[in-house]
Amino acid sequence: MGTTNYVSLSLATALERSIDLAAHNMANASTAGYKAQHPLMEAVDPSNSGDSTQAVNYVKEKGIFVDMSQGTMVPTGNPLDVAVTGEFFLGFEAPGGETAYGRDGRLTIDTDGQLVTMGGSPVVDISGAPITVPTESGTSVTIALDGTITDQDGGTIGRIGLFSVDNPNLLAPIGNGMFLAGGANAEQTEEGSISQGYIEQSNVQPVVEMINLMDIQRAYERAVKLMNDENDLTKQAIQRLGRVV
Template sequence: MGTTNYVSLSLATALERSIDLAAHNMANASTAGYKTSHPLLEAVDPANTGDDTTAVNYVKDKGVYVDMTQGALLPTGNPLDIAVTGTSWLGYETAGGQTAYGRDGRLTIDTEGRLVTMGGSPVVDISGAPITIPAETGQSVTIALDGTITDQNGGTIGRIGLFQVSDPSAMEALGNGLFLAPQGGAEGTEEGTIAQGYIEQSNVKPVVEMIHLMDIQRAYERAVKLMNEENDLTKQAIQRLGRVV
């Protein structure tokens, strides 16, 4: 395989990843709290010549960039719906006892009185403990900007935790809008606020993402075409040499 094929193959491989991420963004355009993900691509010269005019650059997939741009806040009137403003994350307890992170604030109360997501994951406080709402309180709660939950008499029930993730790009997706942070990569924070009665919409812009997806598809087709043309030239050269011999 020639150099042209290797360069084109590195580009096509990176573009496959880009197509997957763009399609995933499109699929989550209506998912509350979803943040757009984009690939981080880099041109790499294995020979390290330092000369941009003669270097052969390959495409390297360095990971994923998470766009933390604030999504629009949609009023719902539901006292258990919350939206986080800023770059902080909500914390949730997983079935395995770990703390996962996300921005989906569509909450409800389960049969055990715990404040949970629509998928059943308990919301946690700053210490990582699930928050329980007394049965007699029900949904008659007030949630302050700092996440403090009080009942109709002003009594404090608990406080929803907010967390900062050091490297959102390194988070592992669990599904249902939940992510695991890298080891030691998340800690409680006082930054950010919580808006009661709202949900944060996805920050995906469907039209922009669709155009991006089309551009990626065209670039992928060009890379594949270039490989095919290189292979055809090699085949023709071998055939001609064979006839001469």
């Protein structure tokens, strides 16, 4: 396999991952709190010479970049809906007891009186424990900017935890818009704010993402064409050498 094939193959492999992420972004364009994800690429010098003028470089996927820009805040009128402002996360109790992180604030109260996501995952407070809402309070609660939940008489029920993640790119997705810390460090924070009765929309821009998807597809097709052209040239050279012999 020639150098052209190796370079084109490395590019096609990286672009395949790009297509997957772009398609995933498109599929979550209407998912509350979703943050767009994009691949990080780097050029790799196959000779390890350290020469920045190296004529041939391969393409390697370095990881994923999570776009933490704020999505549009949409009022819902539901007192249990919350939206996070700032680059912070709500905390949820994941299967196994671990704390998961996400920004989908469409909440409800389950049969046990716990404040949970639409998928049934308990929302945790600033100490990482699930929040229980007394039956008599129901949805007649007030949620302050710092996450403190009070009943109609002003009594404190609990406080929704906000968490800061030092490197969101290292979060490990587990579905339903939630992530485990993975290689990132997550800790409770006093920064950020919570808006009651609002939902944060996805920050994916469908039109931009669609154009990006088409550009990636074209680049992938070019990479494959380069490999096919190289293979054809090699085949022709072998055939001509065979005729000479």
